[in-house]
Amino acid sequence: MDSTATPSPPPPALDRIRVGSAPDSWGVWFADDPAQVPWRRFLDEVSEAGYAWIELGPYGYLPTDPDLLLEETGSRGLRVSAGTVFTALHRGPAVWEETWEQVSRVAGLARATGAGHLVVIPSFWRDDRTAEVIESHELTAEQWRHLASGMERLAREVLDVYGMTIAVHPHADTHIDTEAHVERFLDATDPALVHLCLDTGHYAYCGGDSVKLIKTYGERIGYLHLKQVDPAVLAGVVERGTPFGPAVAQGVMCEPPTGVPALEPVLTAAQGLGVDLFAIVEQDMYPCPPGKPLPIARRTRAFLRSCGA
Incomplete structure (x- = not known):
């Protein structure tokens, strides 16, 4: 070994990125x-893996009593970054009351535990477990208008009532998935109200380029989910038209840094926005053996530290 060789420089400090994980990375999809x-066990292990931030996951999985949840998270050095809701706002005003009832439960708990974000996922056009087609995978012009106006209304109400911002999550097998759909949605909504939760895995799954999106619509990025896709598994999923749920069971979402997109450029681009951002690790792997998540979580946290996060 050449003792005179210049050592590699340390990775740049990603001091605007706050890394966390979520129940999803422990195979949790349901309450x-x-x-x-x-x-x-999830709380014990996510803390042991080195994370300080978590999401609520499906409402009812973690305690819904704010005092109990604060006690359980605080004793493990954990804090809550966001809650998550699923919506079908493209169906128009008729679904508003049902939507707000769900939002109120989740946002109320998230706010009570100190979270400032609500991740909003559009409804699936096919069932992610049975593959049953629920509705057309393409929205009509009227449905796009309902979706845009409904998300703006939701953003205003969540901000006014709970003091939280929403981050809309493009997701496989929903109506906001591909680059074209994401851009149409962003162009149709108020930048001051509606922000995006960029999930690097879902966006790659649907053919999108996360770095390009950050550079093009940087002012809209309000939250990040970090995950990667196995390109070989994804190719088979696309070829066979496999629904998202079975695709996850086949391992389409994989442990970083073995998949795509490369996370270092994504994190660097996000750091370049000059704003504080949560970057929550979400490696979909429902269902999975109970002993599988913790070793992956440890390795993933170490990998992200090597990137400067």
Whole structure:
């Protein structure tokens, strides 16, 4: 070994990026499912893996009593960054009351535990477990108008009532998925109200380029989910038209840094926005053996530290 060789410079400090993880990375998709790890084990292990921030996951998985949840997270050095809701606002005003009832539960708990963000996922056009086609995968012009106006209304109400911002999550098998759909949605909504939760894995799954999106619509990025896709598995998923749920069971979402997109350029581009951003690790792997998540979580946290986060 050449002792005179110049050592590699350390990675740039990503001091605007706050890294966390979520129940999703422990195989949790539902409030109550015997295939999932118990919530106390999740909290123990996410803390042990080196994360300081978590999301609520599906409402009802973690305690819904704010005092109990604060006690359980605080004792483990954890804080809550966001809650998550699923919406079908493209169906128009008729679904508003049902939507707001769900939002109120989740946003109320998230706010009570100190979170400032609500991640909003559009409804699926096909069932992510049974593959049943629920509705057309393309929205009509009227449905696009309902979607845009509904998200703006939701953003105003969540801000006014809870003091939180929404971050709309493009997601596989929903109506906001591909680059074209994401751009249409962003162009149709008020930048001051509606922000985006860029999920690097879902965007790659649907053919999008996360770095390009950050550079083009940087002012709209309000939140990040970090995950990667296995290109070989994805090719088979696309070829066979496999729904998202079975694709996850096949391992389409993989452990960083083995997949795409490369996360270092994404994090660097996000840091370049000059704003504080949460970057929450979400490696979809429902269902999974209970002993699988923790070693992956440890390795992923170490990898992100090597990137400067």
